[in-house]
Amino acid sequence: MATDTNFETSRGEGGETHQQVPAKGPHGGVDHLTTDQGIPVSDNQNSLKPGVRGPTLLEDFVLREKIFHFDHERIAERIVHARGSGAHGFFELYEPLPDITKADLFQRKGEKTPVFVRFSTVAGGAGSVDTPRDVRGFAVKFYTKQGNWDLVGNNIPVFFIQDAIKFPDLVHAVKMEADRAYPQAGSAHDTFWDWASLMPEATHMLMWAMSDRAIPRSLRMMQGFGIHTFRLVNEAGKSTFVKFHWRPKLGMQSLVWDEALKLQAADNDYHRRDLFETIAAGHFPEWELGLQLFDDKFAESLPYDVLDSTKLIPEEILPLKIVGRMVLDRNPDNFFAETEQVAFCPANIVPGVDFTNDPLLQGRLFSYLDTQKSRLGTANFHQLPINAPKCPVMNFQRDGQMQMNVPKGRANYEPNSLAASGEPGGPRECPVTGFRTFAHQAGEEEQGDKLRARGELFADHYSQARLFWKSQTPSEQAHIASAFVFELSKVQLEQVPPRMVGNLMNVDADLANRVAAGLGIVLPNKNPPARKPIDLDPSPSLSIHRNMLDTIEGRQIGIMIAAGSDAKAISDLIDSLTAAGATPFIVAPKVGGTKLSDGNTIQADGQLLGSPSQLFDAVAVILSKEGAAMLVKEGAAVQWVMDAFGHLKAIGYDEPAKPLLDKAGIQPDAGVVGLSAFVGAAGKRYWNREPHIRMLA
Ligand code: HDE
Numbered sequence: 001m002a003t004d005t006n007f008e009t010s011r012g013e014g015g016e017t018h019q020q021v022p023a024k025g026p027h028g029g030v031d032h033l034t035t036d037q038g039i040p041v042s043d044n045q046n047s048l049k050p051g052v053r054g055p056t057l058l059e060d061f062v063l064r065e066k067i068f069h070f071d072h073e074r075i076a077e078r079i080v081h082a083r084g085s086g087a088h089g090f091f092e093l094y095e096p097l098p099d100i101t102k103a104d105l106f107q108r109k110g111e112k113t114p115v116f117v118r119f120s121t122v123a124g125g126a127g128s129v130d131t132p133r134d135v136r137g138f139a140v141k142f143y144t145k146q147g148n149w150d151l152v153g154n155n156i157p158v159f160f161i162q163d164a165i166k167f168p169d170l171v172h173a174v175k176m177e178a179d180r181a182y183p184q185a186g187s188a189h190d191t192f193w194d195w196a197s198l199m200p201e202a203t204h205m206l207m208w209a210m211s212d213r214a215i216p217r218s219l220r221m222m223q224g225f226g227i228h229t230f231r232l233v234n235e236a237g238k239s240t241f242v243k244f245h246w247r248p249k250l251g252m253q254s255l256v257w258d259e260a261l262k263l264q265a266a267d268n269d270y271h272r273r274d275l276f277e278t279i280a281a282g283h284f285p286e287w288e289l290g291l292q293l294f295d296d297k298f299a300e301s302l303p304y305d306v307l308d309s310t311k312l313i314p315e316e317i318l319p320l321k322i323v324g325r326m327v328l329d330r331n332p333d334n335f336f337a338e339t340e341q342v343a344f345c346p347a348n349i350v351p352g353v354d355f356t357n358d359p360l361l362q363g364r365l366f367s368y369l370d371t372q373k374s375r376l377g378t379a380n381f382h383q384l385p386i387n388a389p390k391c392p393v394m395n396f397q398r399d400g401q402m403q404m405n406v407p408k409g410r411a412n413y414e415p416n417s418l419a420a421s422g423e424p425g426g427p428r429e430c431p432v433t434g435f436r437t438f439a440h441q442a443g444e445e446e447q448g449d450k451l452r453a454r455g456e457l458f459a460d461h462y463s464q465a466r467l468f469w470k471s472q473t474p475s476e477q478a479h480i481a482s483a484f485v486f487e488l489s490k491v492q493l494e495q496v497p498p499r500m501v502g503n504l505m506n507v508d509a510d511l512a513n514r515v516a517a518g519l520g521i522v523l524p525n526k527n528p529p530a531r532k533p534i535d536l537d538p539s540p541s542l543s544i545h546r547n548m549l550d551t552i553e554g555r556q557i558g559i560m561i562a563a564g565s566d567a568k569a570i571s572d573l574i575d576s577l578t579a580a581g582a583t584p585f586i587v588a589p590k591v592g593g594t595k596l597s598d599g600n601t602i603q604a605d606g607q608l609l610g611s612p613s614q615l616f617d618a619v620a621v622i623l624s625k626e627g628a629a630m631l632v633k634e635g636a637a638v639q640w641v642m643d644a645f646g647h648l649k650a651i652g653y654d655e656p657a658k659p660l661l662d663k664a665g666i667q668p669d670a671g672v673v674g675l676s677a678f679v680g681a682a683g684k685r686y687w688n689r690e691p692h693i694r695m696l697a
Pocket of ligand 1: 079080081084119120136137138152153154159163164225227228342343344360361364367368371372
């Protein structure tokens with residue numbers, strides 16, 4: 001029987017009932033369901049049959065089209081960075097930079113350029129978890145008035161390899177192993193460490209990857225880097241080297257390793273949810289764009305090569321020039337259409353930005369367009385709304401699969417003289433606005449024998465790894481050493497851990513010692529370095545702990561309550577947390593409603609079992625005597641405070657809640673406070689607590 005979408009309820013032939021919510025639309029107040037051909041669909045519940053109990057007819061084009069489209073819904077996932085989360089926003093320029101670059105987006109103070117940003121993990125598939133130990137992608141598409149500029153970076157300022165030719169090996173080694181297809185989204189396995197230990201150039205990046213940088217608390221709380229040295233070029237053709245940095249307004253914050261592991265169980269989508277929900281709530285994440293600008297003379301004065309992506313330039317040597325801010329203020333309307341189909345490419349630059357000869361960058365310039373052709377299926381993927389420039393696109397590229405444009409006339413070649421006879425002749429080159437000025441390249445760089453070789457200073461694989469190690473706090477160093485132990489302890493190839501520790505001997509003997517001791521292996525000899533490392537001054541700006549903000553702004557604070565909890569204490573705490581820019585989250589044994597001391601009922605945001613404390617940045621426990629007596633017998637409640645303590649978070653409590661803390665074995669310290677001191681204490685992690693509760697390497 002046909003159904004009418006105007007009806008609230010439709011009844012199928014078999015008599016079953018389906019609730020229909022009529023949508024508002026232009027035709028009689030209802031948007032009619034149609035096929036892809038625009039043909040009205042009368043019944044979206046029943047396929048077409050001869051008789052009520054008859055076989056489904058092949059002629060049912062509504063069914064066939066629907067299933068056909070569904071069968072093809074998935075597209076190939078990205079070979080790396082498959083799992084990502086995106087958001088729209090804008091970049092706002094603080095001061096014009098005409099002396100440095102002619103790029104249009106850097107010319108007018110206060111001008112806003114729309115952006116789309118995609119953050120990603122690297123190794124895992126699209127359906128993997130958000131908090132593995134991994135590098136995070138940080139890709140920004142600027143829709144400028146002169147075309148799209150993609151700054152396709154990561155949250156770590158250096159990379160594993162120096163030359164693009166090694167990239168497929170790196171990715172094969174880190175992804176799940178070829179025969180067994182595990183582990184997913186993790187580097188703690190044989191093939192990765194086999195490869196990494198044979199690649200001394202990866203050592204600096206490995207130090208970062210084993211540090212807390214690789215387990216960010218939130219995508220909103222991590223830095224971003226363009227990594228390579230690029231060039232900015234001004235109107236006169238003068239070029240300046242540049243390294244791009246993104247600085248999060250909320251400060252950097254990372255997870256404790258045990259917390260990261262437990263988050264994988266508590267919420268696979270932890271980062272994605274955090275980004276989406278905070279933007280939806282109007283708390284827009286923000287980053288500042290910083291530039292490290294330098295010339296050839298400065299580059300030559302450095303003891304490392306600026307074309308080598310395994311090296312950084314410490315801010316203490318070359319401070320950042322902050323030039324603008326980026327705000328993410330709008331969630332995608334559709335994940336697939338935008339976050340999945342977005343195609344970033346380092347080769348997308350605008351006049352005023354230019355490449356360098358970094359051999360890693362040069363390889364990337366080829367790879368992205370190539371992979372996107374196979375991922376998105378057609379050379380016309382730039383026409384998808386998320387990829388389309390927000391300025392005119394006019395050229396003689398034609399046809400191809402999924403061509404969306406309908407060019408008019410005969411002009412599909414250039415030069416042409418069709419205009420002379422009154423026909424449209426199409427666009428022409430534009431020497432004034434286009435890539436008229438390229439960066440000047442020193443002649444000798446482009447000449448000489450054809451070689452498969454690298455610059456001499458590329459052979460220094462350890463000086464900056466050592467610089468990074470020396471720049472960390474003792475607690476951060478312990479995390480790095482422990483992460484090496486964790487990862488290498490998963491390696492079953494006997495030859496690998498000693499080889500890796502032999503490389504670490506070149507970084508720091510204490511580090512190597514601690515890793516060897518943690519693994520229970522004999523300390524190996526130093527692997528001879530290709531070039532003798534030099535001692536560089538530490539760079540405190542590379543430490544997260546030294547640079548964290550003491551704030552709860554943008555953080556989520558868990559408040560555990562139960563029947564009879566002090567109503568005023570709860571509402572006072574909610575008020576003061578909200579005033580400080582945090583989001584309170586009430587956790588209770590029952591989600592439906594909890595009766596408080598004043599007889600009123602409060603709705604919880606989450607039920608205890610589904611809202612473990614790793615979801616929060618700090619926690620408070622407000623309980624009545626009876627509530628505490630009940631919860632000391634509930635493992636999830638005991639675990640809740642135990643984990644908050646173990647993850648070095650502030651814990652606020654009122655007196656009746658004390659038995660729960662005692663049951664969880666919580667020792668008083670500066671981070672375990674009464675409710676009145678809680679807001680002041682909640683903006684920190686208590687690193688000093690760690691040696692008392694965990695054996696670190
Ligand atoms: Fe990528 N990288 N990459 N990469 N990369 C891709 O492009 C590649 C590198 C980065 O959210 C792929 O569309 C090569 C460094 C991000 O869509 C692929 C080399 C940095 C993203 C590719 C590198 C990055 C990608 C896979 C060595 C930081 C995700 C899907 C020369 C500066 C972008 C795709 C998004 C994605 C190739 C190294 C960042 C295969 C060959 C260094 C953030 O083309």
